[in-house]
Amino acid sequence: MFRLVLKQTMAHRGRLLLTFAAITLGVTFVVGTLVLTDTSRAVFDDQFRDASTEVDIVLRDAVAFDAAMGVEVERDPLDPQLTSRTAALPGVGRAIPVVKGTGLLISDGKAIVPAGPSMLTSWTGLDGFTLRDGQAPAGADEVVIDAATATAHDITLGDTVRVQADREVDLRVVGLVGFGDADGLPDTTVALTSLTTAQRLLRLGDGISQIDVIAADGTATSELTEDLRATLGTDVDVAASQDTAAASAAAAKSQLGFITGALLALAGAALVIGAFLIANTFSVLVTHRTRELAVLRAAGATGRQVMASILGEATVLGMAGAAAGTGAGLLAATGLRALLDAAGATVPDGPTVLSARTLLVALAVGVVVTLLAAFGAARRAARISPVMAMREGALGTTGGRGRVRAVFGTVLMALGVAALGVGGAIESMPALGAGTAALVAGLVALAPIVAPAAVHHIGGALSAVTGRGVPTGLAREGARRAPRRTGATVMALALSLALVVFVSVVGASVRGALQSGFDEAITAEIVVESARGEMLGGLEPATRERIQDLDEVGTVSRLRFGHWKDSGVTRALTALDPATIGDVTDVDMVEGRLSDLGDGVIITERQAAERGVGVGDNLAMTFARTDTLEVPIVGLIDDDDAKALSTDYLVSLASYRDWFTERMDATLLVRPASGTSVPEAQKAVEKALTGMPTVEVRDQASAAEARTASLDGILTLITAVLMLTVLIAMLGITNTVALSIIERTRELGLVRAVGMTRRQLRTMIRTESLLIAIAGLLLGTTVGIATSALFVRAIAQGGDLHLQVPTTGLALVAAVALLVGVISGLAPARRAGRLEVLTAIREQ
Structure with missing residues (x-):
């Protein structure tokens, strides 16, 4: 059976190529997201773990919570006398006062503004920073910076840089440091000074940020931690350095949670849309191979074995797509980072991390999605009767109008519309989400009924406009005769376009509300903010x-x-x-x-x-x-x-x-x-x-515009990623039309025999592709605008947030959809035009 599956897969590899591409694209997105976040998380873990490599315990001012929304809370300075008090306690080897804050570096009059923080800290020699060149800072006018910043900005020992904190001062560079094996921290500049210089720059007086404690030889860190807590009381936070580092890393990594969730949700959408393509491919292949499968049944294969062979092909295809997607995902992580940077959501870079979990997820996603999509076709293949199949020669793909499907889809549609109505009335996001899911599920179930009818009517209108009655009429008939195939292809494009329209409309509405609200409430003519x-x-x-x-x-x-x-x-x-x-x-x-x-x-x-x-x-x-x-x-x-x-x-x-x-x-x-x-x-x-x-001075109009800059970046990122789903939908149209040519080879030969020219045949195929694209555009735009209107109402919560439809953006979406329809039909039309009449007629 295994050899049979491999032979069948290789025998139809050309027909499976676009399906393989769809699986690969979906897996690529998932792997790229996981690699990106795993790499960034590893950078945070290494950064904060190495920062306390020689320190056993950290003392800081006690707070009710450490971090909020991914930002560590600032703490009050500690009493400097606490250092000597701590050093005198039993079990304490050393107690080192530390000052930490923000200090911007300015070299040759130009600010060095990293994507991440600008660190200013006092020199201890114990916090992971190691001298690469020069000496530690001792004098009031000395500073040590990280080697990465020095290399990037041509700063050498002896140069003078300005450090801008609560105060500004010119300092002489006396040393360069690395961090662990790296030349510095990712997306960060580091300035290390003497304790008194750091205190002066940060206006702390004689206050300190924390005390790093090293346990005496023979003293267990856990025992010393408990002793210090008992001695110093609840006003001082006593924590093992690894716990402090873990908490800092967790705070930094929490900001990646939203990014990961959003990207994986978009990857899920791409996989769902790709599933339509996969389902179509296997449905048409099973139809075309009816005689072959019937021979297997006649030779003694059971229905279960036939079904297993089809699912085996799906498994091989899924595994191949997962492998290719994993490789492409490593490259995609770089592209996703660039998109996030452009959107203003910078994530740290470091050595690429490809975990075993990512490999398992890639394999599971590729195989499971492919198996689920191919299951319907496999089940139909298992039902092939050897005698009936040998007699009729084809199973056909005109099914899918079953009464159960129609009832099920109608019920889901009704529930979805009802939930959307209730959600819109009470402005409930959960109700709207459930309603949208039910509506989409109902549309998918009814697609074999609705989509062919839509294509038929659109084709009639197109025929009246263009005057090309015969090719357009045959294209309409071709779509109508394969309702399941047409429905799945239309829905794939419709869902991808609905997502793009939804994001565009909601984004435009929120953007407009933010700007108008700022304009109306803020009367200040000048606004000063951080850039x-x-x-x-x-x-x-x-x-x-x-x-x-x-x-x-x-x-x-x-x-x-x-x-x-x-x-x-x-x-x-x-x-x-x-x-x-x-x-x-x-x-x-x-x-x-x-x-x-x-x-x-x-x-x-x-x-x-x-x-x-x-x-x-x-x-x-x-x-x-x-x-x-x-x-x-x-x-x-x-x-x-x-x-x-x-x-x-x-x-x-x-x-x-x-x-x-x-x-x-x-x-x-x-x-x-x-x-x-x-x-x-x-x-x-x-x-x-x-x-x-780093200070930006804006007039009122510019300040209002700046309020939406981050939103614009996020919307651009989401829209750019969603275009991947449109690409997959385009592959679906191409794949569907191409496979329909294989299925209708004899029919195409007959119409050529009765006088249709190659040009008319190509026009017919391109028209079928275009009709599918127009149907997907109309359905997707309708669903996208309707649901976005309700979600905008819920977001407003009774406030002043009005629906804004970006006509220019939607016109661009429509143009893209029509272009997709045209491009998707080019290759299949060219292939159809090359069919030899006699050869095509002989096809069974």
Whole structure:
């Protein structure tokens, strides 16, 4: 049986080529995603593990939680006296004070802005950094940088670089370091200075960030950890260095979770669409090989053995596609990283990691998807009667209009429409998701009924427009006679286009809402932000200090962001200055006033309704620095205006200083002084901020546009990836039309014999391909727009978010679909045109 399967597969390898390509593309996407994330995770693990290679225990200020949304929380400085206290404790070999923070490197007047962090830390010689050249920093004017940065920017020993932190200072490079075996950390610049220099740059006074502890000889780390916890109390976090490194790595890796999930979901869509192609291929092959399979049955093969032979071919094909997809996936990981970089979601690079799990997933995906897609054809093959098959010579592919399929599809469609209606009415995402899934499943079930009818009517319209009645009529008839094949091909294209349309419409609607909400609520004419897009903001306090006293500036109001825990769920908040926020915004308060914020919290009207609370009630908020506090609700803000301020929770800057250690501003909203024009004020602000390369000064329009920059990048990434599904759908049309030629060889020979020219035959085949593409376009666009409209309503949650249909983008989608139809029919039409009449007529 195994040899038979191999011979059958090799005998039909030409017909399986496009199916193999579809499997390969789907597996490539899955493998590329897993390799990309595994490589990035390994980089994080190595980075944080190596950072504490010689350190046994790390002491830091205690916090309620370590990280939120992939960002480690900042901690208060430790009392420097704790170092000597710790060093004197039994079992402690050494206690080394450490200062850590952010320090941008500037060389030859140009800022070195990496994709990742700009690290500033005090020299210990124990944190994974090893000298490659020069000496450790000792003097107040000395710095050591990583060798990777030095090589990339032509910095050598003795050069002077500027380090920009809370203060700026010019330092002389006295050494170059590596990190483990590498020349530096991925996508990171590193500046190491003496302890006092780091304290001065970060304005810590004599405070320290942490204490690295090395256990005395003969002392177990676990025992010393417990002793230190008992001695130092709950105000100090005592953790083994490997636990600290693991927590830091987990925080960094958590940001990859969304990326991995999104990419795998898109890969799943590609595989589902590819499954239609596979199902079509095996259905047509079984039909064409009816006589061959009948001979096997007549020779004694059971139906189960015939079915096993077909599934065996599918297994071989799936394994071959998985192997090819794995190889291509290693290359695709690089392409995905480039797409993510373009979308603003940088992931670290490192040695490629191809895990055993990835290989198993690739094999399972390739084989399982292929087997499931081929199962229907295999089951039909098992039912072939030797006598009937030998007599009729063909099984036919005109089936698929069964009563059970029609009832099942109608029920699913009805359930889907009902769930979508309910979900749209109550603005429920789960209901909309379930409704969409049921609708799509119903359409798939009804595809052999709906798609041929759609192609027939479209063909009639096309015939009336073009005047080519005979070729178009024969193309319509060809599609109608193979409803299952036509239905699967139309659905593959329709689903891929529906996804593209859905993403385009939802993206355009959210983009429009973000921009209009910002324009309406933010009245500040100038906005100062970090160009690096840090989650919690990247403006040093010195940024505000440089511009607040300018004659051209009237009001400067700060915004800061922070994370807090809400019954274990991480949420974000915005801190603002109640005294100045009214000068730069125009927000609608449902109850209370921004100026009365004080030590309370203002929440959105929707949050108040969901929680069943109002002004005068308390909201339990857990902060890393203070643990859980009962914060009074002092006001309710309009939902849409809150979006302009980025979160559903607003607190004062005074409260922020009490609850958070972070001191970075996220945004400065600037209003020019009376009598000063906006261009004059903006020019003055830009001049004052010269030398701060990561600061971006924007007018209101540019700031509103910037609000959607990250969204635009994500949408571009998703759309680019979704075009892979369109490519697979195109392969499906090509494959279907090509296999239909094999199936209809005698028919094509007969129409040529009665006078059809080669040109007319080619036109007929191309028209059939085009009709399938138009049907897929119309169905996909309809489903995409209808579902996106409901999802936009749910996203709005009663707010001011209106459906926006990007006509230019959808026109481009339509053009792509029509181009797909034209291109998909070229190769099959050329092959059909080459058929010899007598040879074709003799085909059975």
